[in-house]
Amino acid sequence: MDFFKGLVIIIMSQILVDNYVLRQFLGICPFLGVSKKLNQAVGMGFSVIFVMLMATAVTWPIQLYILDKNGLGYMQTIVFILVIAALVQFVEIVLKKFIPALHKSLGVYLPLITTNCAVLGVTINNMNDERVTCFAESMVSSLGVGLGFLLAMVIFAGVRSRIDESEIPERFKGLPATLIAASFVSLSFFGFDGLVENIFKL
Amino acid sequence: MAEILNSLDTQNILMALLVVGLVGLIAGIVLALASRFFEVPMDETITKVRECLPGANCGACGYAGCDEYAKAVAEGAKTNLCIPGADSVAAQIAEIMGVSAEDVIEAEAVVKCNGNCNATCNQFIYDGINTCQASTTLYGGPSACKYGCIGCGDCAAACPSGAICIADGIAHINTKICTGCGICAKTCPKKVIEIVPQVARTIVLCNNKEKGAVARKNCQNACIGCKKCELNCPEKAITVVDNLARVDYAKCTGCGICVENCPTKCLKVVDFVAIENGK
Numbered sequence: 001m002d003f004f005k006g007l008v009i010i011i012m013s014q015i016l017v018d019n020y021v022l023r024q025f026l027g028i029c030p031f032l033g034v035s036k037k038l039n040q041a042v043g044m045g046f047s048v049i050f051v052m053l054m055a056t057a058v059t060w061p062i063q064l065y066i067l068d069k070n071g072l073g074y075m076q077t078i079v080f081i082l083v084i085a086a087l088v089q090f091v092e093i094v095l096k097k098f099i100p101a102l103h104k105s106l107g108v109y110l111p112l113i114t115t116n117c118a119v120l121g122v123t124i125n126n127m128n129d130e131r132v133t134c135f136a137e138s139m140v141s142s143l144g145v146g147l148g149f150l151l152a153m154v155i156f157a158g159v160r161s162r163i164d165e166s167e168i169p170e171r172f173k174g175l176p177a178t179l180i181a182a183s184f185v186s187l188s189f190f191g192f193d194g195l196v197e198n199i200f201k202l
Numbered sequence: 203m204a205e206i207l208n209s210l211d212t213q214n215i216l217m218a219l220l221v222v223g224l225v226g227l228i229a230g231i232v233l234a235l236a237s238r239f240f241e242v243p244m245d246e247t248i249t250k251v252r253e254c255l256p257g258a259n260c261g262a263c264g265y266a267g268c269d270e271y272a273k274a275v276a277e278g279a280k281t282n283l284c285i286p287g288a289d290s291v292a293a294q295i296a297e298i299m300g301v302s303a304e305d306v307i308e309a310e311a312v313v314k315c316n317g318n319c320n321a322t323c324n325q326f327i328y329d330g331i332n333t334c335q336a337s338t339t340l341y342g343g344p345s346a347c348k349y350g351c352i353g354c355g356d357c358a359a360a361c362p363s364g365a366i367c368i369a370d371g372i373a374h375i376n377t378k379i380c381t382g383c384g385i386c387a388k389t390c391p392k393k394v395i396e397i398v399p400q401v402a403r404t405i406v407l408c409n410n411k412e413k414g415a416v417a418r419k420n421c422q423n424a425c426i427g428c429k430k431c432e433l434n435c436p437e438k439a440i441t442v443v444d445n446l447a448r449v450d451y452a453k454c455t456g457c458g459i460c461v462e463n464c465p466t467k468c469l470k471v472v473d474f475v476a477i478e479n480g481k
Contacts, residue, residue, distance in 0.1 A: 066225070072218055079225055086229035090236050097240035165331045 005200065007140045010131055013196045014144025020118050021152040022189040027118025031152060032178060034109070041157035045150030047109040049143065052122050054091060055084045056142040059123040060135055080123050088114045118149060156185055247276045247298060254294040256287050260362055262309075262383035275299065282306045286381040308400035309382030310474045311365075311375050315351040315394050316407040318370040322346050322421035338391040346420040349410040351394050357386035377477045400474045403456025404439075404449050408468040411444040418466070425468040431460035 020026045027048070034044045059080050067073055092110045095103040113119055122145045126138040159181050168177050196202070252272035259267040263283035265274055275281060281295040282304040289305055296303035328337050328344035334356040342348040351372040358366040358373065365379035366386060373395070375386075387395040394409045406425060410417045414426030427445030439453035440460055447460075447469065458471045 062225075066221060070217055070221055071214070072221055075218055075222055079222060082222070082226055082229060086233055089233055093233075093236045093240045096242050165333060165336065167332060 006131065007137065009196055009200055009202075010137060010141050011144035011147070012199070014141055015148040015151060016189070016192040017196055019148040019152060019189050019192075020121065020145050021149055022186040024121070025186075026121040027116055027149060030109075030112065030116065030118075031149075031156060032182065034112075035153055035156045035160055038154065038157045038161070041153040042150070043105060044109045044112075045146070045153045048113055048116070048118065048149050049146030051084075051088055051091075051110070051113050051116075052119055052142040052146045053139060054087055055080075055119050055123050056126060056138050058083055058087055060126065060138050063127055076124060076127070077120070080120055084119060084123070085114045118145070122146075152185070156182065159185060245276050248272050250298050251275045251295055254287070254291055254298070255284055256291065258286050258362060258381075258383075260286060260381065260383035260385065262286065262381065280304070285309060285383060308474075308478075309384070309397045310377055310400055310402075311380050311382060311384070311386050312396050312398050312402075312405050313351055313373045313375060313394060314396050314406060314409040315349075315372050316423040316468060317345070317347055317350040317421045318372055318423075320370075321423040322350065322371075334391050343392075347410055347417070347424065349392065349394070349412070350408075350421065352392065356389050356391070357395060360385050360389040377474055378480075399451055400478065402449070402451040402472065402474065403454045404458075404460060404469055404471050406447050406449060406468060407470055408446065408466075411446050413445055417445065423466055423468055426466060428465060430463045430465065431469060434459050434463045 018024060021028065021031045030044055035041045062079065062083060063076065067075060067079065088110055092103070122142050126132050126141055129141065132138050132141050160178065163177050163181055172180070252269060255268040255272060257268050261267065262285040263271045265271040271283065275295060281299055281301060282292040284291050285306060285308060287306070288308065292306045293303040323346055324344040325346050326344055328340065330336055330340065332354055334352045334354040337343045337352055337354055343352045345352055353368050353371040353373065355368045355373070358368055362383065362385060363379050363381055365376045366373050367376070382397055384397045387397050392409070398405060408423065408425035410421065410424045414428060417424035418426050425446050427442050429442045431440045431447050432442050436457065436459060437453045437455055439450045441448055456471050456473065461467065461469045461471055
């Protein structure tokens, strides 16, 4: 029971409290780049979830059984970038061959997130996070981060569609207004501080 | 030199080199094998057809972008659907596919409204979000005529070639620049833009389907459905349906008799082909 409680705590805090985009400022480039339209934002969100899960599934055993065994923990970043980039390319080739429909919907975004900092960040943080102690927990943590990313993308796509329709001063049009809006969305997520601790009486 | 070498942990460096090198090598081999065994054969004609297309992804052909149209052509779709590419592209595609070349049916966008600031007026002052889409949701827009152009410029913003400008309260289309892709017609919430074939010689500058008296009250330039054009047309090319004149572009010769007889001058003789050719 405690195990499942731990999983729920991890997933809740990764989505709301430690949201990678809005609280830790990782993965900002897709957040600003692909959030113009809702359907693109959703497609990007699901691709990120998919890649994060795959990346965690591969990097966790590599860290544990190859790097740590040989005392090479400091090579983590380089090896992870290498492995994730190769993995995403491999997945793209396999998808193109066997599931063309999925490749068509994810295809545009997959190369974009090959070395996205949010993907690299979640795999490295899983190794250092004290809450994450086993493989299952690291997978759930990645799922939570991916869902948090999707949530941020969907919220911000909505915000941006409102910005596009409203009349704002000429100087603020485009990127300035977008950045200001992003800071407001980020501020609003600070309201989730202490949420998990109080729900689960930690 | 030897001292520096000795002070370095040579074994550790070698180990790191070996492990990272091996991981990279394995990843490289797996990728190379994957691209070999999971290769998806691409149809060569698709690539060739795609190279001919202009790449504007305008969607005028009815497919989602140039890539999709190239695929459709390879599977037997018509070769003359690319309107921006015109006859030269159609001929190239036909040559690749080995079929006889067909001319592209060129089209032009036409704003079916002449309700400028002198002819019609606003029912109320709209002070909301400045798009046609938004203002239409409020009692069908501020304009007295519920069928006409609002003039907020959604079409001008959507036009990929920048052929539309808003002047005097209504949209105007620059025929020379317009490729006839039809994006504006899809964007317009009032459906006031029509895509007509380039051979059209007479166009109706009104979209109002209300009865004559109401239409006239709301806009001086509205078609009142009096049927004078229908009766006087020597080619029987004009019919009035739902209080609105419609031109059969195949029959119309552009003689201008209908324009002379029209009491509100909502018909106009045009020559898109001449304008396109710069005459």
